[in-house]
Amino acid sequence: MKITKEAPQKRSAPQTEKILTLMKKIFNRYLLLSLFITLTSPLSAKDTQTDSAKEPANSQPASEKTLSQTNNDLTAPHSQISEKTLDNGLKILVKKDNRAPVVVLQLWYRVGTSYEHEGITGLSHALEHMMFKGTKNHASGEFEKILSVNGARNNAFTSQDYTAYYEVIAKDRLEVAMELEADRMRNLILDEKEFKKEIEVVKEERRWRTDDRPTSLTREQFNAVAFLNSPYRAPVIGWMVDLDTMKVGDLRKWYEKWYAPNNATLVVVGDVEPDAVFALVEKYFARIKTSDIPAPKLRTEVEQKGPRSIVVKAPAKLPYLRMGYKTPGLINAKEKWEPYALEVLANILDGGSSARFAKKLVRDKEIAASAGASYDGFGRLPNLFVLSGTPTKSKTIEDLKKAMLEEIELLKTEKVSEEELKRVKAQVVASEVYQRDSIENIASVLGSLESVGLGYQLIDEYVPEILKVTPEQIQKVAQKYLIEDHLTVARLQPLPLDKKAATSEEGE
Amino acid sequence: MKILQHLYRLLTATLLLTLIGSIQSALAAPKIQHWQTANGLRVYFVPAPQLPMLDLQLVFSGGSARDGDKPGLAMLTSSMLNKGADGMNADQIAEAFESVGAQFSSGSGMERSSLGLRTITLPDEQKKALDTWLKVLGKPDFPEKDFARTKKQALIGLQAEKQDPGSIASKAFYKNLYGDHPYASPENGTEESIAAITLDDLKAFYKKHYVAKNGILAIVGNIDRKHAEALAETVSSSIPAGEKAAAIPPVKPLTEAKTVHINFPSSQSHVYIGQIGDKRGDKDYFTLYLGNHVFGGSGFTSRLMKEVRVKRGLSYSVYSYFSPQRELGPYILGLQTKNDQVDEAIKVSRDELNKFLKEGPSEAELEQSKKNITGGFPLRTASNSDIVSYIAMIGFYGLPLDYLDTFADTVNKISRDEVIDAWKRRVHPEKMLTVVVGNEKQKDKQTGKKNQQEGNKQVEKSTQKKATTPAG
Numbered sequence: 001m002k003i004t005k006e007a008p009q010k011r012s013a014p015q016t017e018k019i020l021t022l023m024k025k026i027f028n029r030y031l032l033l034s035l036f037i038t039l040t041s042p043l044s045a046k047d048t049q050t051d052s053a054k055e056p057a058n059s060q061p062a063s064e065k066t067l068s069q070t071n072n073d074l075t076a077p078h079s080q081i082s083e084k085t086l087d088n089g090l091k092i093l094v095k096k097d098n099r100a101p102v103v104v105l106q107l108w109y110r111v112g113t114s115y116e117h118e119g120i121t122g123l124s125h126a127l128e129h130m131m132f133k134g135t136k137n138h139a140s141g142e143f144e145k146i147l148s149v150n151g152a153r154n155n156a157f158t159s160q161d162y163t164a165y166y167e168v169i170a171k172d173r174l175e176v177a178m179e180l181e182a183d184r185m186r187n188l189i190l191d192e193k194e195f196k197k198e199i200e201v202v203k204e205e206r207r208w209r210t211d212d213r214p215t216s217l218t219r220e221q222f223n224a225v226a227f228l229n230s231p232y233r234a235p236v237i238g239w240m241v242d243l244d245t246m247k248v249g250d251l252r253k254w255y256e257k258w259y260a261p262n263n264a265t266l267v268v269v270g271d272v273e274p275d276a277v278f279a280l281v282e283k284y285f286a287r288i289k290t291s292d293i294p295a296p297k298l299r300t301e302v303e304q305k306g307p308r309s310i311v312v313k314a315p316a317k318l319p320y321l322r323m324g325y326k327t328p329g330l331i332n333a334k335e336k337w338e339p340y341a342l343e344v345l346a347n348i349l350d351g352g353s354s355a356r357f358a359k360k361l362v363r364d365k366e367i368a369a370s371a372g373a374s375y376d377g378f379g380r381l382p383n384l385f386v387l388s389g390t391p392t393k394s395k396t397i398e399d400l401k402k403a404m405l406e407e408i409e410l411l412k413t414e415k416v417s418e419e420e421l422k423r424v425k426a427q428v429v430a431s432e433v434y435q436r437d438s439i440e441n442i443a444s445v446l447g448s449l450e451s452v453g454l455g456y457q458l459i460d461e462y463v464p465e466i467l468k469v470t471p472e473q474i475q476k477v478a479q480k481y482l483i484e485d486h487l488t489v490a491r492l493q494p495l496p497l498d499k500k501a502a503t504s505e506e507g508e
Numbered sequence: 509m510k511i512l513q514h515l516y517r518l519l520t521a522t523l524l525l526t527l528i529g530s531i532q533s534a535l536a537a538p539k540i541q542h543w544q545t546a547n548g549l550r551v552y553f554v555p556a557p558q559l560p561m562l563d564l565q566l567v568f569s570g571g572s573a574r575d576g577d578k579p580g581l582a583m584l585t586s587s588m589l590n591k592g593a594d595g596m597n598a599d600q601i602a603e604a605f606e607s608v609g610a611q612f613s614s615g616s617g618m619e620r621s622s623l624g625l626r627t628i629t630l631p632d633e634q635k636k637a638l639d640t641w642l643k644v645l646g647k648p649d650f651p652e653k654d655f656a657r658t659k660k661q662a663l664i665g666l667q668a669e670k671q672d673p674g675s676i677a678s679k680a681f682y683k684n685l686y687g688d689h690p691y692a693s694p695e696n697g698t699e700e701s702i703a704a705i706t707l708d709d710l711k712a713f714y715k716k717h718y719v720a721k722n723g724i725l726a727i728v729g730n731i732d733r734k735h736a737e738a739l740a741e742t743v744s745s746s747i748p749a750g751e752k753a754a755a756i757p758p759v760k761p762l763t764e765a766k767t768v769h770i771n772f773p774s775s776q777s778h779v780y781i782g783q784i785g786d787k788r789g790d791k792d793y794f795t796l797y798l799g800n801h802v803f804g805g806s807g808f809t810s811r812l813m814k815e816v817r818v819k820r821g822l823s824y825s826v827y828s829y830f831s832p833q834r835e836l837g838p839y840i841l842g843l844q845t846k847n848d849q850v851d852e853a854i855k856v857s858r859d860e861l862n863k864f865l866k867e868g869p870s871e872a873e874l875e876q877s878k879k880n881i882t883g884g885f886p887l888r889t890a891s892n893s894d895i896v897s898y899i900a901m902i903g904f905y906g907l908p909l910d911y912l913d914t915f916a917d918t919v920n921k922i923s924r925d926e927v928i929d930a931w932k933r934r935v936h937p938e939k940m941l942t943v944v945v946g947n948e949k950q951k952d953k954q955t956g957k958k959n960q961q962e963g964n965k966q967v968e969k970s971t972q973k974k975a976t977t978p979a980g
Contacts, residue, residue: 429609
């Protein structure tokens with residue numbers, strides 16, 4: 001996962017690019033935690049060029065900012081995707097793209113935070129870290145060394161619904177990556193001493209990602225309140241107390257339970273021939289035995305019976321508002337068009353600089369310093385339609401909340417104009433073209449769709465389904481799902497930073 | 509819109525046809541075409557006909573290093589370009605781009621200001637996107653109302669920086685490393701400077717820096733040479749020829765070690781250790797780069813990662829890198845760790861740096877890094893986005909057109925002795941700047957209790973100087 005540089009690169013204030021893409025919707029990046037942060041190559045010297053004043057207050061985690069600027073997937077018809085399943089259940093997807101002599105291999109396991117339960121949160125992510133700590137055939141550290149001398153870029157990431165490992169490598173060295181991934185599907189050592197050090201790294205990661213970032217902290221607590229029994233209430237990194245009490249034996253059980261060929265999808269995209277890839281997979285993976293994979297418990301979220309609201313007090317300079325409505329996902333929607341209508345609705349509000357939030361709340365009324373809307377309808381379980389933002393200095397959180405809810409009301413009472421709808425659809429189509437520029441993101445879309453249970457074929461349905469959405473459908477989903485009784489609101493109330501810091505600040 | 513839908517349906521066919529021939533043979537970097545327009549804009553072009561899309565990046569010498577006594581000027585100028593142009597207001601500009609699926613970008617960094625465009629290459633859509641882009645570039649109106657709002661937004665941006673220990677540390681690092689050199693100038697300005705900047709300042713900055721002779725244009729996409737030339741002429745003729753910006757003054761290194769502590773109520777301390785590094789085209793560039801690959805630039809195979817994270821579990825991320833600029837950019841070593849471990853983490857990092865300077869990389873490590881750099885080279889130019897960034901960089905710094913072709917060879921020829929020599933000449937731990945942002949009380953309390961380690965003499969506490977000296 002190309003993440004970000006957490007380094008004192010001089011950079012302008014964050015900007016979130018808000019263009020609708022399948023990639024971004026499905027492969028929800030802020031929920032991904034990866035093994036490590038990669039620096040921007042010093043060779044490339046890509047200055048961080050951002051439109052600083054556009055969205056200055058959107059202080060999301062760095063990963064989200066940077067990731068949202070990379071480009072995305074490919075929606076080539078699946079006739080171009082070759083598929084095969086080994087006898088042991090391992091599913092392989094291959095997509096040929098020979099623009100450069102490069103290939104990406106991603107191995108996706110159907111396990112993540114939403115498979116965990118209270119008391120063991122963060123287990124999937126911690127295991128991902130330990131997957132680099134040696135197998136019966138390769139000592140700890142050797143894995144990285146072998147990939148390094150072969151010029152590979154590699155990393156791993158964990159989300160609520162999956163854990164994935166990947167290598168980007170010159171096309172003639174694909175076998176190197178294949179051998180290593182097959183090895184660690186079964187032969188992981190999970191050494192106690194290694195674990196004791198690595199769990200400290202994970203705790204540092206938690207401090208860095210969440211504990212010291214007021215908006216992340218708010219988001220974490222918001223999720224825990226919005227969901228009562230759905231596993232989406234837990235943070236991917238895990239609660240600190242669960243990290244404190246985690247044992248290497250817990251990881252071993254988890255590994256044995258979920259890491260198996262019949263619980264995985266292997267995706268290869270790049271300058272390769274599908275048959276050659278299948279032969280390689282056969283060579284390294286066919287010997288691995290099938291496991292009994294338990295179906296995860298249903299844990300369907302209980303119906304929300306009225307609005308919920310929390311306040312999070314933390315040292316901060318800026319207030320932050322986060323609101324979420326319970327919505328169906330494609331996985332459980334009774335009407336298949338509904339998730340697509342919600343998707344378009346989110347982009348009517350926040351699909352670029354001409355969308356309603358930027359135009360009305362940021363530029364015209366100057367209520368929001370930043371304002372976002374997003375719908376998460378492509379996961380393993382139903383999720384939320386989220387509104388978030390920071391008010392301008394002369395406005396309050398309540399002003400922002402009111403203004404956002406007025407926009408929601410407007411969607412219920414008035415149909416969106418044909419022109420707005422056309423604009424969103426044009427963006428969708430163009431974005432699908434742009435997304436073909438990156439093999440890594442094509443692979444990610446295929447792998448995530450397959451892993452959440454929607455099936456990779458959805459990659460071809462997305463654009464046609466979006467193009468079918470009508471103004472009436474948008475109005476209907478607004479009336480049906482964006483209702484107060486299903487709303488959760490979180491407010492970040494800034495506490496003063498410590499005295500010393502406070503006194504060194506210039507007048508405001 | 510109809511056309512767009514049609515395009516989408518056609519994509520299968522397009523893709524199948526174009527995938528027959530790949531532009532790059534294995535290990536070869538893309539061939540860069542270069543020319544200059546009539547009024548002096550330098551153009552860098554790589555055709556990429558496989559996808560029906562086009563990327564433009566126009567880069568001017570004109571980042572925060574040109575802000576003078578008005579920090580934030582380059583950033584505000586850049587932010588205002590799409591807020592009004594040739595009579596169109598911000599809404600109309602946004603709609604014009606987005607109704608054809610085009611993506612506009614603008615921004616400024618330490619020494620660059622740039623405008624970008626990504627559009628699909630259907631004739632009508634491309635024309636509308638490009639016409640709008642040219643207005644934003646050549647005829648910005650700088651409307652008063654938008655300026656007032658943009659300034660308020662910038663002030664909120666500064667507040668966001670203040671609640672983030674990493675940003676605080678970064679700002680303090682540049683300020684203390686560069687002193688009164690223009691590279692110290694905070695990109696997003698200060699409360700005072702933002703308040704004081706006027707529209708006339710923006711217009712003057714725009715007039716001086718957004719000119720053909722001061723810029724380069726990178727073009728990558730589905731366009732042939734003839735049309736690329738015509739496009740480049742259209743772009744350059746929408747701005748005056750102007751003059752190249754003056755040279756950035758040379759950078760003076762620190763003469764003695766300096767430590768800055770800033771108290772902040774976070775659970776982790778953010779640490780930046782560093783000094784003046786190298787510049788683009790520097791004779792030691794490749795040697796320093798290769799050495800750093802071993803020391804702190806290659807993730808898990810780097811010494812820093814092994815010692816600080818893998819062996820001791822002290823930090824999630826730890827790294828070092830050179831960030832070469834037109835003049836000497838910084839060399840930075842960074843990490844974050846919980847407050848009571850910060851002294852230990854700094855000591856381990858410094859010990860490793862000293863050891864590396866004394867002994868250099870082993871032959872095996874050097875070989876491993878060379879293999880990684882050489883073998884991984886095709887990954888760097890695998891997408892149009894990658895290519896456009898590279899050629900913009902090559903153009904902006906005036907590097908040779910075969911820079912990418914020769915990179916791996918140049919690295920492969922470097923010896924261990926050369927790495928040791930360059931690092932000894934250029935890296936000076938005894939004169940480094942150390943910035944620590946974190947909760948000092950928590951640290952003192954806990955380290956005092958634990959009493960577990962020897963103090964590091966080089967890390968002496970000094971109180972933070974307030975950010976009052978205007979940089980630049």
